[in-house]
Amino acid sequence: MRPGNGPSRWVALECLRCGRESPPDTLGRCGNCQGILSARYSMKGYRWGTMGTRSLWEFQEVLPPVPDAFRTSLGEGSTPYVPLAHLGREVGLPHLLAKLEGTNPTGSFKDRAAALGVSLARTRGARGVFTASSGNAASAIAAYCARAGLPCVVMAREDITASKRMQIGMYGARIVPVRHLFDTEDTLTQALRAAGRAAPDFANLFVWAPWNPLLVDAMKTIAYEMALQGPLPDAVLVPVAGGDLLYGIHKGFSELREAGLIPATPRMIAVQGEGASPLVTSFLAGHEEVLRGTRADTVAGALRVTFGGEHALQALRESAGTAIAVPDAAILAAQRRIAAREGIFCEVSSATTVAALESLRTSGQLGPGDTVAVILTGLGFKDHPADMVGSAPEASREISEIDAGLFHGTHGEPRSRPAP
Numbered sequence: 001m002r003p004g005n006g007p008s009r010w011v012a013l014e015c016l017r018c019g020r021e022s023p024p025d026t027l028g029r030c031g032n033c034q035g036i037l038s039a040r041y042s043m044k045g046y047r048w049g050t051m052g053t054r055s056l057w058e059f060q061e062v063l064p065p066v067p068d069a070f071r072t073s074l075g076e077g078s079t080p081y082v083p084l085a086h087l088g089r090e091v092g093l094p095h096l097l098a099k100l101e102g103t104n105p106t107g108s109f110k111d112r113a114a115a116l117g118v119s120l121a122r123t124r125g126a127r128g129v130f131t132a133s134s135g136n137a138a139s140a141i142a143a144y145c146a147r148a149g150l151p152c153v154v155m156a157r158e159d160i161t162a163s164k165r166m167q168i169g170m171y172g173a174r175i176v177p178v179r180h181l182f183d184t185e186d187t188l189t190q191a192l193r194a195a196g197r198a199a200p201d202f203a204n205l206f207v208w209a210p211w212n213p214l215l216v217d218a219m220k221t222i223a224y225e226m227a228l229q230g231p232l233p234d235a236v237l238v239p240v241a242g243g244d245l246l247y248g249i250h251k252g253f254s255e256l257r258e259a260g261l262i263p264a265t266p267r268m269i270a271v272q273g274e275g276a277s278p279l280v281t282s283f284l285a286g287h288e289e290v291l292r293g294t295r296a297d298t299v300a301g302a303l304r305v306t307f308g309g310e311h312a313l314q315a316l317r318e319s320a321g322t323a324i325a326v327p328d329a330a331i332l333a334a335q336r337r338i339a340a341r342e343g344i345f346c347e348v349s350s351a352t353t354v355a356a357l358e359s360l361r362t363s364g365q366l367g368p369g370d371t372v373a374v375i376l377t378g379l380g381f382k383d384h385p386a387d388m389v390g391s392a393p394e395a396s397r398e399i400s401e402i403d404a405g406l407f408h409g410t411h412g413e414p415r416s417r418p419a420p
């Protein structure tokens, strides 16, 4: 048995607010105080994995127990953690890195949650799976259901784009458009409860800790990988919708510190679009809860939320972090910039983190000595606005017209030193 590959170190599912234990298969919040639940593991003597299996299950000791026979994997996780030397120099952060979650099997970080969620559904004897999503989570869950041989029903917003419908449908999932699905937390709750009543033998895999508290533990493996891959960041920028990813990464680093494997946890920095920033607004105003917004208007499609989870607020405070909202124009410019400078085409929502760097540097919240990591959650193909166009191709030429003139003055200055 390799280090990090022993049985689960599971202790209990506990409330983040009052500490009360709930049964391990609880769906929803604490019955005592309505706080968000989170699993606790015994970290004493933990020695992390080797990233030898190239899947989430490398970290099985710090995941909920799942018998081998019910594990579902497509090789999720083990994503690259790469320096951004050119971009880092430009924004005055020479120690800038990115975690490339777009290299997961369906193109986003949600594969980690889907692998764990579908495996847990099988462990509990579910006959199928349903979820509510119009994007990354739906594609991920549909793919892992196909892998596991389970039927999958995806409730989607009415205006789901053709490209998303294509990817979800390709995996054989049934897509059911639902009016007002994501309008508010209440409409979403109504839809998920109705689906649960209609199909009691199907597992509800809505990926959000207030509904499914265990799936955060799949997200936290991102922190384990970053600590293993190095360097350990001083600050981590995370695009935030419901808050699971930010909370999960903080939870992972906190466990590693508890195990004595890292000296300190990085500052967590939440990034949202200006028109949909309930977490940022609530954090900056010092609230204990995430206030519900009235509109969700941002070009970052995966972050179009009017509500959020207080577990992310807790992670920001515990890590002495901060939160920032960025405008649409900056997000789109950042998406092009990291693609052109670093060869990384990330989805619009991921680019929010890149868009926030200069403001944070200018305000002094990030300094040139800091090691800074951005979490790029998905591939650029996944989610883009309809009006986004590439640069137009030049007019066609004859083969005889291909000459040296083609190669001058159109490709920018060559870089002074080779990329790392």
Ligand SMILES: [Zn+2]
Pocket: 015, 016, 017, 018, 019, 020, 030, 031, 032, 033, 034, 035
């Ligand atoms: Zn409680």
